[in-house]
Amino acid sequence: MLAHIARRIGHFHGHQISSAILRRMRASLKTINPISLQDFSQPNPSWSPEMRKFYDHYNAQCDTDTETYENKTGPWRKLPSYNRSIKHATGGIYISKLIQAKARLFTRSVNEQGATFEYVAFFNKEEKICICLFQPGHLLEGAPGHVHGGAIATMIDTVTGTLAGYLSGPSVTANLNINYRSPVPLGSVVIIHCALDRIEGRKTFITCKVTSTDESKVYTEATVLFVSIKLGSLFG
Template sequence: MARSIGRICKGFQRLGLLSKQTQLIPFTRVPVGTVRTIVTLPSFLFPQPRDFSLPNPSWGSEMTRMYEHYESQCEMETEGGQKGPWRRLPSYNRLLKYATVFPSGGVYLSKMIQSKARLFTRNIRNPGAAFEYVLFVNKEEQKCVCILQAGHLLEGPPGHVHGGAIATMIDTVTGTHATFLSGPVMTANLNINYRRPIPLGSTVLLESCLEKKEGRKTFITCRVTSTDGSKLHTETSALFLSITASHLLGG
């Protein structure tokens, strides 16, 4: 198998479709500092990933209206000639997956499991059936807003969104916001108070705000409301801890 891959790579290189580069591989079992030549495959073998946070036919009128509202604040020009305070965050389905770091050391790629792994809020092929959402961040105000349209596959109580699905989106939004503010983080605590059920198919806003930062700790609050703010669905306080590669590797 390795020889076959090598012949294929050499063929691409002769055609000018392949490049080589030298890179340190610090997280494998080879001695630290070992230099390997790795191959970069031609880009046409890996198509541009799809951004799932863009409008599609499944979006209802309220979802579209709220998207256009925040998108306009990303593009508008201020008096100083700068763009608006909001920035849309693209959302992909991940191309590279890293398997669990085993106690024996090293980072492994599982051929079967990892090739099928997906970011599960984006793993439904049918648009609008589950988590249909888009996130915007405001660096100046240290806020993050998510526009969520809850699909029919998220049903819990008859006709309403499952509480676990709501918690998933709160963790997604607050975690993304904390990462934007503090770099890589992991969820340490989510305290959710459910106030009012969310009807299936409805569009709601998740508004995340920075409360404070203390060392590795980032404290976030989040409210889920109707798009006009008249109905409060949940209130949340969240704690995230900043992490490094050594934390991920069990160090």
């Protein structure tokens, strides 16, 4: 099993990694436990009862129990959120141990719980959709008492990008078109709904809307185009 993972890490969509680095990766495979990585999308004390309610609702339908890591039957999969996006790549949890950097995923750049981006995403592979529960913290204020539009755009880009990655592999945003319908109150819980529109070659088109938890109010709508890339290009 370890050798199989090492071989997969050694070829990033046609890009070879040096034998020296590959040897270090193989050695690290014997000591690193993926489950030990901190998942920042787990419930914490800053989550409101409403946030926790919807988390429990979707988590109960997941194919893996995110607290015990036991396999179970369910249409959804909870997507972990690490402090570096590289960990989502094939073998990324190991590569991130070897490529040390101060770089950090923007939505996870503040350690204070509840201050900025509190969110968790669930992916339904059969329906090709992604649901994200988002509770914006006080440091994301734009207009008084409401979330900055750039923070909403960040979440839309993050969640749709995650869906594109799971459907089409490593991808980058080519076009993000947003219509703001209504301001989002700070501290509220909203749902970001993402769905695959179509795939044309290297292009993946995704639609998105941000609503209240009962879906009676639409805050934002968006369409996003992603273009798949070779993962090796990210490493020069």
